[in-house]
Amino acid sequence: MNRTPVNPWSWSLNLGYNQAEIIEGASRQLTCAGQTSVDAEGSPQHLQDMRNQITLALDNLEAVLNAADMGLTNITRLGIYTTDVDEAMKHLDIFGARFGPVQAAPPMTLLGVTRLAMPGLMFEIEATAVD
Template identity: 35%
Template sequence: MEKKIINPWKWQDARNYVQAVEVKNATGTLYVSGQTAISDDGISSNEDMRSQLKQTIENLEKVIYQAEYELKNIVRLNIYTTSASELFQNFDIIKNWVVQNKIKQSSTVLEVKSLFETLKVELEAIVVK
């Protein structure tokens, strides 16, 4: 698999995402449903944004690893949140996770009116092999 990062500018580098990712010769593509802070028993978290972000990332990792893909091959990460201001106050969690795992993803952040039950954030990913 070959990945090519397209960044016509430099400013997005400080925000830990890229403008586009071209993938050639992939042997598989994994489309991951939105992952949230739901326990193994199916119970939605009522914790704060920071705690929910951590659990959401853990759940996303679990799906990706079970499918035998690698985090560094996430090429698209969409973030849905009920509060953009709360999300950005805690964005270091996502930023550190992206840097630590050498992820270079295109990304969109959307504030939505609501998510399921008490959830505050949802991560949706596309991963390639």
């Protein structure tokens, strides 16, 4: 698979993502349902703690990717939903700590929502990955 970043402006690179990417030569696509801060039984964790919710949601996303023999470098699109955009923005360094070392900057969208499916959850990540 070959990825070519498309960035007519550089501001998004400072936030850790590309405006777009051209993907060529991919053979499999994985569409991940929204991953949240839940344990292996689906019980919400870290209620009212945005930083730990983001961390666990990313852990859960990586577990799904690993189960498909993929990793963060395979992600071609992220959709992020949060009940508090300002609070989420304070903790997006977690994404840099995960994606930076593997030199991945997938296009992403961050949306504020009224609530998520489970009460107490504040952060959810959808992903598309290819290899």
